[in-house]
C-alpha cells in the first residue's frame with residue numbers, strides 16, 4: 127500500500143526541494159478514536175486551503191517566511207483505520223526521517239493521538255502541551271491509546287517533569303489527582319491570561335536548552351475562535367494570547383510541532399484559518415531563530 131500521499135499545492139504553496147528544505151509539513155489525517163465529533167481526516171486539506179489565502183509576510187515578526195525559510199510539504203501519511211499500532215509506526219517513521227535529515231517537522235493533524243507516535247522520533251525531549259484538557263486518563267472507553275489518553279501515554283516515554291501543560295481548564299477528578307501526585311507542571315488558561323510573561327519565564331527555566339516539542343490542541347482556544355474542535359471547552363484563550371505565547375517561545379530549542387484536533391465538518395471557516403495562521407506563527411518563530419544563529 128501507499129504509505130504517503132503527495133499533495134500539491136502543499137501548505138502555503140511552499141514546495142522547496144526536500145533536500146534543501148529546513149521545515150517540512152506533514153499531514154496526519156488520523157481520525158479513529160474521537161468520543162464525540164469526528165472528521166479529523168479532512169483537517170490537513172482544509173488547513174492547506176486556508177494557508178494559501180494568508181500572507182506570508184508576518185507584521186508581528188517583520189519578515190516574510192517565504193523569504194527567510196526553505197519550506198516544503200511531504201504530503202499526508204496514510205493511516206490504517208483499524209490498526210493504530212501500524213499507523214503509529216508509520217507516523218514515527220516519517221517524522222524520524224525528517225528529524226534525521228536535520229529538518230523541523232510541522233505536523234497537521236488529525237487527532238491528538240498522533241503526538242504519542244511523533245515524539246518517539248526525538249531524544250531528550252520536553253513537551254509543551256497546549257490544551258484545554260489534561261489528556262491524562264490511563265484508558266478511555268477501553269482504549270489506552272486515544273485522543274483522551276495521549277498525555278498519559280507520553281508519560282510512558284518521558285519523565286513527568288518533562289511535560290508542561292498550558293491552557294488547562296478541564297479534567298476528571300482522577301486526572302487532577304494523578305497530575306498532583308506526579309507533580310506535573312501545568313498552567314490554566316486563566317493563569318496564562320493573567321500573565322503570559324510569567325508563564326513563559328517559568329517554562330524557559332524548566333526546559334533550559336533541552337529540545338522542545340510543541341503540541342497545539344486547537345481546543346486550547348475558546349470555541350468562539352476555534353469552534354470546529356472535537357471536544358469544545360468554553361473559557362479558553364483568545365487567538366492573540368495563543369500567538370503571543372508562541373512568539374515568546376523563540377528563545378527555546380524548538381525541534382518539532384503539531385497542530386491537532388480540528389474537525390472541519392463543524393467549521394464555519396474560522397478554525398481552518400486559525401490553524402493555518404498558527405502554523406505561520408511557528409514559521410515566524412523559526413525564521414527569527416534562523417536570523418539570529
Ligand SMILES: [Mn+2]
Pocket residue numbers: 257258259343345346357387
Ligand atoms: Mn483537548
